[in-house]
Amino acid sequence: MPEPLLEVSELSVDYLTETADVRAVDQVSFTVEPGEFLGIVGESGCGKSTLLFGVAQLLSPPGEVAGGQVVFRGEDMVRLGPDDLRHMRWRDFSMVMQSAMNALNPMKSIGAQFKDTLEAHGSMSIEKIRRRSAEALEMVGIDPVHLGSYPHQLSGGMRQRAMIAMALLFTPQLVMMDEPTSALDVVAQRSLMSQIKDLQRSLGFAVIFVTHDMSVVSRYSDRVMVMYAGQIAEAARTEAIFARPLHPYTRGLMSAFPSVAGPRRELIGIPGAPPDLARPPSGCRFHPRCPEVMPQCLTREVPLYPLGDADVRCLLYEEQAKKAV
């Protein structure tokens, strides 16, 4: 068994506010194998972006890692200093942000920003920088003439592609993506996703892909992790989770969006709204919205039960999990 590329164990992230400390990510553990595509799905405020920032050590006050480990290639990133992290960023792991318009510097051309990134990791000749930048842009299907373009001259889809090209300048082993497609139209979204998947197959990097849209990850990820109120609700292989969703929340999410094919039928969605993490519900955090709520759900903290290949945080599976052990 090869060592996992990334091993996150019991990672917690707090936001320190004046009134209370809000635990946005609560003891989340997962691993990413080399070359694996992991999708993290959840609604706004479930902690999915915070988790990603916690893994990448990009949290800024009031957010901070409250506990846990992030072991990347054998090193605990939580303990590394800013200098060590700077050496690793872009080269060993990189991040693609949700809004490329905000992530790119509006005052600098794409080429200049690529150059900055490349020069941050050792000196390179101008010729080599130009060649590598052009290669990276071509990889994502943008004409290298756009190295001279400024972000505002590119369309939304092209900016997002340029961000991905930048993340791949050093061909890192891990690329983290925070909703890179959610600001795009469906057609552009679809073509960008196919491209990410193609690049991942040919270059072999691992991807952590955060999204609110189940359907986006369905076709591209190897594994899916569903988050609710700062915790993992369910994690399983993609085919398994779509064929047989276990957690009532996952089931609700799956039947919450209409389909373009098949019979038109009435959908129900999930009643209520996601909880405020400053005051999480007692017991199971999903119980106020759960259609299968039981009396013990209101009082008992629910652990993550391993069920074969899957993990699920729901008391419905307590017995089954015990038998399996």
Place this chain on the structure above:
Amino acid sequence: MSLEEHPGAVDTSEPLLRAVDLTRHFSLGGLFGKDLLHAVDDFNLTIHEKEIVALVGESGSGKSTIARLLAKVYAPTRGEILYRGRPVKKLRSRKDLLWYRGEVAMVFQDPFSAFNPVFRVSHGVMRNLALHRPDVRRDQRRQEAERVFESVGLNAKMLRRFPYEMSGGERQRVGFAQALATAPKLILADEPVSMLDVSIRVGVLNMMASLRDREGVSLLYITHDIASARYVADRVIVMYAGHLVEEGPTDTVLRDPKHPYTQLLLSAVADPREKLEEIAGDTGEPPKVINPSEGCRFRSRCPYAIEKCSLITPRPGPIGPSQVACHVALAQAEGATDRVETAPITQR
């Protein structure tokens, strides 16, 4: 609530709202700018009573401009809007405008910025009742506000809340309650669910259908999400770069789309319950329409484009119950009855 074809959507002599050759251009580049952005060109639309019409298109296709034209936020560059046969352009007096804005209400995309944070959510509802509902006496307004709140699925007690005390889904329902307080015949809903969490979108869509069925309101549902349009709408209009490309009954358009753009849009929708084939390398972004020349605006992305497409702008023509603006599709439909000269379909 029924999701079948709605029986109320019958053809009467004069529809609720009709837009004829609606066009809106914006000049770019300041005072002396000569460039014209064609946001909407020659757009025809009818909305009948008790009907949900979905206006589907990508960002920049001109769908929000249409909502603003219909709401009299913008004046059209050309073309006319008729409300119950009355030209909207001629409504100028305060009384007439108040009447029109009560008949045609609007709901906005972002429920987080659409409300004044220092007022309770009852404020907007009560104000609309005072302005647009002379039939409701002052001492009955509270009661009517409660009724309106309940009809959008909110608890009447929530009238006392401030916007920050409500979730996104609840706030969007307040937006609908405000619109409903004017007793409108038509609600223009511009992307009402796109800012909401996936798990609560369906609830708002179901509420829209119940407004049609119980309150007898028509809705223009503007969206980029063709799947949600299919779920809730009686009729669908697809827009591309300021043009109407296809219009027809929801089931017809989605089961058998005739325009290549509608086909592309449908094939791009990811559905975890369906295994879809990969689409060819279309990077998929609609053009900005600045000083356009004659011709179909989709032709550079179209796999079926023929020479005619770059010479003559296709106008919508009938195919079955639908209207389709595509030379190739129209020629094919015609060719089914008698063989007219059709240029070969070139697969690029």
